[in-house]
Amino acid sequence: MSQNIQIGTRKRSRANMNNSTTTGPADNVSANKVFLDSFEDTRTNNLLDEMFARQNSFLSDNLRNSLDLNQAENSHLPRQHQRQHQHQHQLFLDNENAIELDDEPRTTNTTINNNTINNNNNNNNNNSSRVDEDADDDIIFIKEQPIQFSSPLILPSSSSNNAANTYITTPKKFKKQRTISLPQLPLSKLSYQSNYFSVPDQNNAIVPRVTQTENELLHLTGSCAKTLEGNKAVNLTIAHSTSPFYNPPLQLEPPPQPLPPQSTLKRQIGSSLRKFKSNSSSESASSSKSNFKTDKDGHYVYQENDVFGSGGRFIVKDLLGQGTFGKVLKCIDNKYEPNYNNGQNYVAVKVIRAVDRYREAAKTELRILQTILENDPQGQFQCLLLRECFDYKNHICLVTDLYGKSIYDFMCSNGIARFPGSHIQAIARQLIRSVCFLHDLGIIHTDLKPENILICDETHIAQNLPTKTVQSLSKRRREASKGKHKILNNPEVKIIDFGSAIFHYEYHPPVISTRHYRAPEIVLGLGWSFPCDIWSIACVLVELVIGESLYPIHENLEHMAMMQRINGTPFPTDIIDKMFYKSKHKLGNSPSDLNSTVIKHFDKKSLTLQWPEKNKRGETVTTEKSMKRVLQSCDRLDIYISKILKLDYGDSISINWNLPAEKNWSLINSKMVWKKQIHSSSAAATDRLDKETFLFWYWFIDLLRKMFEFDPTKRITAKDALDHEWFNLGILDDGIATYNNTQG
């Protein structure tokens, strides 16, 4: 599918810069360039060569097996790069600079001064200022520098080849020095420009979007629109989620939007859709030819080659999905020539159940899709694009662009469900940016999950997995994957299913989201707003790393116990206090089972969760299975993800989110050096980790931690998440290699 990929062409702003990080007008750049700020193509290619060379050992197995890149790349590298390749194992990095150590005399030295390496020791806080004198030196590049022999530092020997004392010098810092970091996919650098959109107000009039304000109130469910703090008549809490509206403080919930009469439904689609309406959607013209049938539950009965729509416009070709609301069909749209734009005469049509309840719900979905379309007619913000809507035999039909399978289905059909880091970053960027766009429009998605994230381009490379690995797969996965590890060529995604999405000023049902992706404020009945989407995205991102659901739970108590375990901390007592207060004063519209499944498990005095559950005699009644799921199958998030990363990088990677990045890295590094000294090189070879790769994962986990903040008013917003340090970092892995290989 042709998609516009927006790539910020301005210099990257630093994570600690505030709104200025939103880039200016973005250019459309062809998707075959790894993001390299504003450097031209040839340099891009050279840089990529260098990066591949430098990381050769890191990826040697995978790249050799699947892509045969190393030999090919090195054969045409410039001489100094080949030399670098030969000696890449001798890279050492210190806080300020890194230099390549050579075992033969050299006249030049490659300085690698990664902006990420400059993170100071306070970098647990992403807003901390950097130790960096030059505000402009964050471009990623290698630059050959003459060696500056300042006082050499003697380091412990660091490789078997370098048994003797090794000198590491501190080269003089060059102004405007260009630095190198590992590459990112273009999708990881998609820019976002706020203050741009217009949104409908409560009377459906389009008003210009006001500047984002932090003076937003956290919505409560039901008829109460007070903030959590407001419930207690204390100072109003500022919810950091942004939205385009100034919410009238302490007002009762605005009346629900009147649902449009059916006759005006078509008008609701807006002017941008009119061009699609040349074939008027009157059903009568085609109904005689159609076999279109509806069952007793109001569901369309799927039959291949069914024809429906005005003039027999749509031919049913496949059933893409079936949900509560209806069926989603892959159809040929006869409005277009058969080979229109490489098969873009195919569309997805969501045929809503012919039941009043679902028809009404579809109208809400329609209003959301309409707002999205009006503000992003090109679909640059990764949201499902509505092409048309019509009513057919009492079924509302939503015609949208057709995308590939969902991330969930892709994972199920993959021998290794985990995604490469570069793809996780690209997907994260798209999701967060898309949600930032939605939140700016006042829309909360409420049901973000892998099933609702579709892949645009399903093409991939497939590597054969070792027999032993294949045998360890479940029968279902073995059959679905055919024993192969699939890596997408391009991890572009789209968010779908706006059936549960709402405008922030509308009625909030007490329970939203699919259980595994449900934020704590929903479970605790505190009321919810924009931050719930951030929690859901965080759950999705972890799922991409570990290859399975982070919260494989079905009930509240275990869910809460697991949340505490994963965050490594109990729920903050102030939010539990609010939960009790809300319940006591019957504020808001709580889940019906709140008392019996949530509140009763908290101790009123200590405001702590009583888990494992005990009976009156003090005996543990929590089942062994449940204990195992909470205590053994998961762990504090940094530890849990580190365990998974060991599969790729060896035993030494051990991320501790309580340590500053530099300190964490030096502990890991000294462990690796020690291992190399004690053991043979083969033992050390299991550690395929360098500092930049470590930093990539460290900052990823840091972002997750902020997204998993229990208190929704303190949880990172989508806008702030886009400015997080992690999005300045790259990684060289199979995902980058595949992308590069296929885009060339």
Ligand SMILES: Nc1ncnc2c1ncn2[C@@H]1O[C@H](COP(=O)(O)OP(=O)(O)OP(=O)(O)O)[C@@H](O)[C@H]1O
């Ligand atoms: N535009 C599309 N292109 C390709 N597949 C799609 C598209 N839209 C939906 N699907 C498929 O149909 C499935 C159901 O779509 P959707 O989630 O919108 O329906 P739903 O009735 O709201 O489902 P649920 O009840 O699960 O929320 C999706 O998971 C996806 O696999």
